[in-house]
Amino acid sequence: MSESVPGTNYINAVSGIKSWLTTLDHKRIGIMYLLFIAISFGLGGFFALALRLELLNPGQLIVSAKQYNQLFTLHGAVMVFLFIVPSIPASLGNFLLPIQLGAKDVAFPRLNLASLYLYVFGAAFCVYSMVSGAADTGWTFYTPYSSTTDTSVISMTLGAFILGFSSIFTGINFIVTVHKMRAPGMSWFKLPLFTWSLYATAIIQVLATPVLGITLLLLVVERLVGIGIFDPALGGDPVLFQHFFWFYSHPAVYIMILPAMGVMSELVTTFSKKNIFGYKMVAFSSIAIAVISFLVWGHHLYVSGQSDYADMIFSFLTYLVAIPSAVKVFNWIATLYNGEIELKAPFLYFIAFLFLFTIGGFTGIMLASLSLDVHLHDTYFVVAHFHYVMMGGTVMAFLGGIHYWWPKMFGKMYSEKAAVVAWFFIMAGFNMVFFTQFILGTKGMPRRYYSYLDQFQPLHAFSTVGTWVLTVGFLIMAFYLVESLLNGEPAGDNPWGSLGLEWTTQSPPITENFADTPHIIHGPYDYDKVKLS
Amino acid sequence: MSNHDHSDHHFIVPARYYVATLLSLLVLTIITVVVAQYNFGGWNLPIALLVAVIKAGLVINIFMGLRWNRTFDRIAFLGSLVFLFIFFLFSFSDELLRPYRNPIEAVHHDIKSPVKPLVKGAEHHE
Amino acid sequence: MKITEPHKEHIVAHHFANSKHEFDSARLGMWIFLVTEVLFFGALFVAYAFLRWSYPEIFVEAHHILSWKMGALNTAILIFSSFTMVMAIRSAQLNQRLKTSLYLITTMICAFGFLVVKFFEYSAKIHHGYLPAKYFVAHGASEYLHLFFGLYFTMTGLHGIHVLVGIGLIIWLLLRNRKGHFYSNYYTPLEMVGLYWHFVDLVWIFLFPLFYLVG
Secondary structure, three states, X not given: OOOOOOOXXXXXXXXXXXXXXXXXXXXXXXXXXXXXXXXXXXXXXXXXXXXXXXXXXOOOOOOOXXXXXXXXXXXXXXXXXXXXXXXXXXXXXXXXXXXXXXXXXXXXXXXXHHHHHHHHXXXXXXXXXXXXXXXXXXXXXXXXXXXXXXXXXXXXXXXXXXXXXXXXXXXXXXXXXXXXXXXXXXXXXXXXXXXXXXXHHHXXXXXXXXXXHHHHHHHHHHHHHOOOOOOHHHOOOHHHHHHHHHHHHHHHHHHHHHHHHHHHXXXXXXXXXXXXXXXXXXXXXXXXXXXXXXXXHHHHOOOOOOOXXXXXXXXXXXXXXXXXXXXXXXXXXXXXOOOOOOXXXXXXXXXXXXXXXXXXXXXXXXXXXXXXXXXXXXXHHHHHHHHXXXXXXXXXXXXXXXXXXXXXXXXXXXXXXXXHHHHHHHHHHHHHHHHHHHHHHHOOOEOOOXXXXXXXXXXXXXXXXXXXXXXXXXXXXXXXXXXXXXXXXXXXXXXXXXXXXXXXXXXXXXXXXXXXXXXXXXXXXXXXXXXXX | OOOOOOOOOOOOOOHHHHHHHHHHHHHHHHHHHHHHOOOOHHHHHHHHHHHHHHHHHHHHHHHOOOOXXXXXXXXXXXXXXXXXXXXXXXXXXXXXXXXXXXXXXXXXXXXXXXXXXXXXXXXXXX | XXXXXOOOOOOOOOOOOOHHHHHHHHHHHHHHHHHHHHHHHHHHHHHHHHHHHHOHHHHHHHHHHOOHHXXXXXXXXXXXXXXXXXXHHHHHHOOOHHHHHHHHHHHHHHHHHHHHHHHHHHHHHHHHOOOOHHXXXXXXXXXXXXXXXXXXXXXXXXXXXXXXXXXXXXXXXXXXXXXOOOEOOEOHHHHHHHHHHHHHHHXXXXXXXXXXXXX
8 A cells, every 4th residue: 555645635536527436435425425415405495495485375376286295295205315314324424434433445335336326316216207297295105195196106216216225235334334344442332423323323224224115116016007005995005005104214214313413422522522421321322212213103103094002002112212312412411511612613503403403302202192193293293393303403413514524524624604604594594494383283284285274374474484594594504615615724634623533534534544554542532531732 | 464365264064954954945845835735724824934934944044154153144134033023013913903994895985086096997986 | 167277366355454354244244135135025024914914815715826836846946046056155165166157057047947937827827817906807706806916926026036136146156256256265256145045045935835825
């Protein structure tokens, strides 16, 4: 292995589009994923802006009722399958996992590239379905409507099927990487908590995604030849579809949140210069969330015709899954106590997550209660709940992670002032959009409705204006991030003064990550034991 | 570090294990076919499944080598069965615990369904 | 078959410490992939359970329509092919390159045989009109018989696709073996395809009694 030339890093080591498209370097793959994920977020956001614009008034504004159904379907499908499920694992996870383990690459670099290709291929199917008569079933594709509607359900579901394989391959790769590619001295309990969270996420990806695959495949076959197992007119059971669908889709939301929680642990330790409170509990809670997440899917089926006994069992188990999440929140707060807190941009996103995810999680407990859910099911309360956990949770942590690891990935620093301004817009905008929707929901406004009673109009209008505030925030962010790539201050190897292994490498790292295989002596959060020079 | 490693670490299973497994599997297949010719009522399914599980155990342990492979591979595979069982248990128990069966022709409504069934002639089922 | 030439020395990928590290990682990766296949096919078996619980009569009727003899023949073929596959791996471990190829070819012939039997079975069903709902034109005593055949074609069809993919993988192995890639210290692709192939056999071990035998 040649000595690394100063100034050489994974970005400039080899040049040309072909070198990027055929790369086996996990960092390049992570950056390409980041780009596609950002584009998907923009696309999903565009659909959100459009549908919220329609909801400014009851009655038609810019689209018909059927087109409105297509808008919220596309918003959901793009955001879930193209954006949030791959978000942190495929971009930040791919980039950081081998470096955090002290390895040269993931276990299966070619599988990693295949995963990226499948993502693009699946996305192409989804985009095709948008232009060929977009599905209007909701992203949940409930039968028998989805098996009989005349819109492009098959291409969208096939797209999601292919994306599922992309997710599965990432999961397989990460599990084997964590088991087999750790540097000498890197025991399981010296792993960064971000790694633990990626491992737990990979377990879910590997166990749950195949069931979604089969569900979508059965839906495609149902539309093509009409087997009938989900269609009551043919003798089938539509609730069976819901069991199949939610067996994946509930654990999927933990695929969304677990990596975000991992990022949170990294942020809280670096920006309070303190060891994490209760490392083992936080690590095990990730695994606990992964396991228990498979036991609760029926809480999506409370009012669907599921038996009362199943309702009760799922409700009880859903309360259980909140416990490990709460453990993490308490441990983060305890970590902050007596720490040397630095209010930098990544830490602002930590704070955002702390408040917004707690609201989201708490309202999840409210929905877990059968008696409350009977009234709140399919209202805007549910919409607000999941946006608080997915956007107030995962997206905030994702943004925090991007701002935290940006200097490592690109060797450039962004404008801190611009970042703070963007944060304010995003926080304000987010709460304007979604807190309002809690109120709308408790007042009885149903979700996925094109039109509504006049009394809901002021709240809907306020929520819509919030989306414009959010958009301003994201536009500012896009601007200063791109600007940093072009004109940014060179960031040092360790601008935040963190003890994580990834900060011992060059910024940006060389292709092999480390000049020599690191030997791990201390843990990633041993601020009380190790003094950084 | 050397990329040309010559350590031989692979355990070679004696051929007799494989031959014995092949013969056992064929015998078990014959057994399951013969037993299926008789009607044991409600026991038909459990008996057939039991034989299938024994055959599966032989394939997994001997042909796939899990008997000699005491690494995480085992835990992963057994774990998958656990989660599959959870999926089956919870959704099937919902099915079992539903208070009534509602055959499509038993309930008459005068509601015109907006959904068009794929099969012609199914419209007469409301 | 150039068996007299020495094998091609395997170069371990740069991110692995040694060939054992590479082999163990590949094997773990394949087992995790099989975990996903367990959940993939397993979900279909859950659908089977629902269908059987709701309409036991269609299984009784279908039992007489499907040919258990062809099903049993296919079971024997796949079991034998699992044996030849594992013997192929063993031959590579013992540096017996010719035997490796012969066992692989036998496995492939068995796989083709399986598909040929399936072809005859499917043709017979199609000829009599036992097809999923839209195309179901046969006369059955039970009104919901089309549900059985929908699931039958889906599950055995998906299994058949896996057999086809297996054939492709075996051809790939044969081509590589011909070039002398596999020997006692490197037979990882053989082991991986072997695990996949045994899994395909496993699925059929359950499909056979559940569709052909239990009425």
